[in-house]
Amino acid sequence: MPGFDLSSVRTPCYVVDERLLEKNMKILRSVSERTGCKVLLAQKAFSMYSTYPLLARYLDGTTASGLYEARLGYEEMKGREVHIFSPAYRPEEFEEITEICGHIVFNSFAQLRRFKPALDKAAERGRKIECGMRVNPEYSEIETAIYDPCAGISRLGVKAEDFEEELLDSLSGLHFHTMCEQNSDVLERTIPHFEAKFGKYLPKMKWVNFGGGHHVTRDDYDVDRLVRVISYVQDKYGVQVYIEPGEACALNAGWLVATVLEVYESGGHSHAIIDASAACHMPDVLEMPYRPRIIGAGERGEKAHTYFIGAATCLAGDSIGEYSFDKPLCVGDRLVFCDMAIYTMCKNNTFNGIGLPSIYRIDTEGRVILEREFGYGDFKGRL
16 A cells, blocks of 8 residues: 555545655666766656656756746756757747757757747857757557557658758757657667668767657666667767656656545446546546556456446546455545556546546655645636
8 A cells, every 4th residue: 555544635636655756766867877878857747846856866857848848847847957849849939948948859850940040049149059850760669559659650750761961960969759668678679770760960969869668667677778778879979868758757656546436236237436537637548548556456356346447527438447346345435546646647637527636745754745736716717
């Protein structure tokens, strides 16, 4: 069980444990220390900024997918690097981006040309910005198409055949992102494809960014192999390697706690309705899809009492899955969903007028701290 009293929190709620975050941070920092690479937090996966002071002790900075994430990293992880990548930047936002981001990665040479005047103006103001280009090695091992940036007619990254060598002097680095929740053997198999298509440009680069999707803090992750791959590229080409894990930073560092609202039988099946929602509070359960672990629960039929766990929304498919328990579920019981620090707070919504979960933080001393509660105003203010 998580290290706090379940009765001390108001559900639904996310609970993030800084002690577990720090465990992940130490693993990531060991990679930096062994290789000299730099590690960034990909805020798209985890952006609970009250933990940033802790993360800043171990990470080199943040990476963003847009202006708001960039501002968050700039404001809350002060003094650290701020990187940004977007498939297309908004002209009205770009000047502010140049004020807060030291590294700007473009998705096409058309974007680089379009914003070159703004970059020149930033340089005149004394802003030293390093520009990068995202490239597509046309190789990945991601089985779920929605997460595969190399699948089909991908909009993400420049292919080798479209690389405009005449603009090479405008770049400081190259960026590729081809992985999702994968081990370092996948990265090792990806590098030769990247080298074959873009290796000839690396001697002119200051850095190369391996993107995210590296599950570095997973128990079975081969950290030694990652160290070898990073060192190989840095030593061969004389570049600074960046990695930007999101999930790995907060993997298994938090939970979603929910309360059973109703239990009933229908068509020979047992149902339990809870005050949390897959669609609203853990969207990846439906999007990937996957079945999150509930502490103390088993697979269907594994334990004596099996239930379909669903939400109090009108969406027929808003079901977390089928779980079994040693004892019958009762109204008021608490269920604890695991690995809910990532892709939850940064993706949740108020569909059906369902309230957003409260956010709790367990500090390094083990104290449970309520960070934020949400109410009707948060729902109405978005509409």
